[in-house]
Amino acid sequence: MARKITLDFLKTEAASGIVLGLAAAMALIAANSPLSAAYFGWLKSEHILQIGPLMLELTISEWIKEGLMAVFFLVVGLEIKYEILKGELSDPRKLATPVLAAVGGMAAPALVYLAVSGLLNGPHEGWPIPLATDIAFALAVFAVAARRLPSSLRVFLLTLAIVDDLGAIALIAVLFSSGVDWVPLAWVAGLLAVGALFAARRKVAAPFWVLGFGLVWYLTVLAGLSTSLTAVAFALIVPVSNRTEDGQSPLREAMHDLHPWVAYLILPLFAFAKAGVSFAGLSLEQAFAPLVLGITFGLFAGKQIGVFGAAWLASALRIGRRPTDATWLELYGVSLLCGVGFTMSLFVGILAFPGAIDSPEQVEVKLGVLGGSFLSAVAGAAVLAVATRRRKILAQAAMDTRTD
Template sequence: MSAPTQRRNPFLGRMPLPERNYIADALRTETVGGVLLLAAAVAALIWANTLGGSYEAVRGFHLGPATLGLDLSVQHWAANGLLAVFFFVAGIELKRELVAGELRDPKAAALPVIAALCGMAMPAVVYFTVNSVGGGSLQGWAVPTATDIAFALAVLAVIGTSLPAALRAFLLTLAVVDDLFAILIIAVFFTSTLNFLALGLAAVGLVIFYLLLRKGVRGWYVYVPLALVIWALMENSGVHATIAGVAMGLMLRCTRREGETRSPGEHIEHLVRPLSAGFAVPLFALFSAGVSISGGAVHDVFTRPETLGVVLGLVVGKTLGIFGGTWLAARFTRAELNPELAWPDVFALASLAGIGFTVSLLIGELAFSGNPVLTDEIKASVLIGSLLAAVFAGILLKLRNAEYKKLCEEEERDEDQDGIPDIYELDNPEYHLRMAAIHEAKAAEHRRLAEVAAGRHAGDDGPA
């Protein structure tokens, strides 16, 4: 008697309904924010290449109390202030994924985590290789490691491509893990000289923030002023100020208690995400993406090792890293791909993750802060690399768009109109009774219409 074969775990299969609904809501907001982000980037490019003097004057304008160490340029406020809101949301997303989402089960989390790590390591390897051979600076190794989920979803919206829920969830999980390691990279590799007094006071502020949360204290008028103080102290400490946003996001409770329809973390994320996606990130893009794009500048992007390393890291490194990491992880964890999908779908998704806009621009500014000319060239390479990745992914996804639409329609079908997609009710006897009643009612209506039509036809043929 042969030994029973070991059943493999499904990969990119159907998600639990609450998780699916949460992700659908989150991605809906990110898609709108992504379109605004795309519009802001285009506006920045037009502004910088038509009225460059006014653009530089506005983003270089300083404001803020100098006595508090906050006399910062508009560009600095956007990068360190507004992006703290973005990283606050990222912190909540990460916390939720760890306690209630795809990352709560170590076995299930292994595959997306490995894919994300490979998707960050391979671009860094590509950049390192190009600049080692070409004699360029190795400071920008982290620039092509980031994925911009909002920009990727904006591309999907613009080209009109649907993605099944499992692929969208996988993309979001990749982005969450990606954000975590981007945060660690910023904290470890781009921290200037430390002001230990300011850092210590920021830590005290975070402890107070945590204790207030655990005591159940409510009221935005308590937390918003405290958050601003913590951010200001972190800004003066030498640690990048966005770390404060992440830390506070991670402190929120993201598990539901009895009687709660959503956890405090989910509630606050629902309130703050539109502010992040619709205002903070687009405004950052407006004051960071404005670089001069000319024939000479584009030529330099493809000939200078630093910028070529960024482009190849985003387009080639991200795709090969995520796809290769996913394939190897699935092979060694015995995870079987959803039979409704194919490995080319994963490859297309990996190429879409090569769009590394927001965090890549931020890391580019940090990596080459002492060289404004190279900073602008690195930004141009991020724009061009993200554009190439978007075009490549768009072509691959369009090839399967008809199949994706069928899968999406099947996922959304709700014939009994009870608010729950039918695929989640197939094992529910009550669902089958409701569907039988619906089909019987439809059949009776068809019979009645047929009898009416037959009667009219008989009347037409009869004597006048």
């Protein structure tokens, strides 16, 4: 059953990569066409949501970042909890190599970024941007380039990306949650504690989970805390074994119901809102600014060095082992795909350099993320295609030998 859940997740996330790519392309077209003013004006327009005495006024860009992306982080939290309790992460032996690779894949990009930034006198604040892997895009490229490679590589990539997301969420908590209002935050903590107590003792109907998440989200916005953190915290109290009327656990049911919305609506909408960068008036100096180069090299060079180096070291020290039936060349191709940062990197970029969506820093963040992700995707696809062809040749040679 755990394998079926993982494969369903892989199929959904991989397929959504095509929609993500189209959304990003549409954003670039809109930002560099006669629709540019309307596109950026729409993102900056403010809208009010009022339910009785509860009222919030945010821009479209903020609604997407703090509202819709909270649902994305809720799904990430549910996936992390499920994998730890029931899935691939429940076996420490399977967990060691991708976790160590994820740690290396976070440390090396940060060091590469800081090295480039220090060398070119760039801003040091951007070092968290190239740390995370975009699950949907990376799996979409893998699905196209490596259809005949072992499924263990897919599980390795998914596990690593989940740990990456968890690390990025922890960084958001530590680095980007200043100026918190502690009164609404205390209410958030109380609601989470009550929800955990009820979930442990009795069945909780789905409408109460929805209402509870909405209230926790609202109080988090009032507290000035990143909604991604409380979304993951809320996911951790959703029971994995308390059965609903149709026999499914609330966690499984939520994962099943929310995955398509996240994959085909929320992430593409976020990509459309954040990938739009206008090239009008863009100088060569800005295109190769220290911030751009730091992020690009952090994603492209740092990720492959950190992921592949840590995986090799784990195998050499016998702490972990290579994915089943996979070669080092195939694992290197997957390591390259880990440099596809996109949605999570753009999200962290917004937090690292707050300001207008078309500010110079935001333009440079987008250029760096798009450049590093594109290079990683192309190089990873090329290596995996070579590995696939090599495997096919070796299989044919083995077959010919048996025939002789």
